Amino acid sequence: MKLILIGTPGAGKGTQAKKLSKYYNIAHISTGDLLREQMQLKTEMGLKIADIINSGQLVSDDIVTSLLDERIKRDDCRNGYILDGYPRNLTQAEGLSRVIGDIDKVVFIDVDDDVIIERMAGRRSCSKCGHMYHIKYNPPAKDNVCDECGENLTQRKDDNEETVRKRLSVYHEATSPIINYYKEKNILLDINGVGDIDDIFSKITDMLKEDV
Numbered sequence: 001m002k003l004i005l006i007g008t009p010g011a012g013k014g015t016q017a018k019k020l021s022k023y024y025n026i027a028h029i030s031t032g033d034l035l036r037e038q039m040q041l042k043t044e045m046g047l048k049i050a051d052i053i054n055s056g057q058l059v060s061d062d063i064v065t066s067l068l069d070e071r072i073k074r075d076d077c078r079n080g081y082i083l084d085g086y087p088r089n090l091t092q093a094e095g096l097s098r099v100i101g102d103i104d105k106v107v108f109i110d111v112d113d114d115v116i117i118e119r120m121a122g123r124r125s126c127s128k129c130g131h132m133y134h135i136k137y138n139p140p141a142k143d144n145v146c147d148e149c150g151e152n153l154t155q156r157k158d159d160n161e162e163t164v165r166k167r168l169s170v171y172h173e174a175t176s177p178i179i180n181y182y183k184e185k186n187i188l189l190d191i192n193g194v195g196d197i198d199d200i201f202s203k204i205t206d207m208l209k210e211d212v
């Protein structure tokens with residue numbers, strides 16, 4: 001089974017990708033991991049990638065697709081794979097289908113922006129012991145104070161509402177054409193990503209059972 005997983009940042013995509021990979025015994029491929037692997041192995045490609053990233057540029061689609069092309073030929077992909085975090089725009093989606101050919105299904109984990117904002121903007125963490133809280137879903141006993149160590153809690157800079165909104169709007173602009181692209185190919189599964197992790201997982205596997 002060859003799957004692509006797309007979803008808003010904060011939609012729980014990584015969690016579902018891991019579960020799907022285990023359930024179907026298919027490789028979980030994240031392009032971020034692929035780039036890091038090349039850099040760690042210090043391959044010729046890895047050194048090139050490190051140069052690009054260190055100079056603050058983005059790694060080109062050509063490099064990513066050629067790494068993916070090599071990756072899906074490895075042994076652990078014999079039953080298939082799930083691509084997590086790629087493609088992020090239409091050019092990448094088109095390039096990808098030229099290189100790796102047909103995909104069975106594209107799972108889109110769909111979560112309303114307001115829900116994402118609530119999830120992210122409510123996160124607090126303890127700078128001393130690293131314990132994580134959520135002001136609504138997992139609050140500390142005493143407002144803004146760590147249960148474990150008594151330190152005041154802080155919010156990550158990226159988690160404030162305005163930053164999250166900006167990230168989401170950038171994300172939607174780039175990904176709505178992909179969603180239409182896969183919808184037209186008739187391989188898009190639109191999954192409501194609000195609710196219990198296991199329920200969402202069952203929804204995905206049920207829909208895949210019907211369709212693949």
Ligand SMILES: [Zn+2]
Nearest residue numbers: 126129146149
């Ligand atoms: Zn603490």
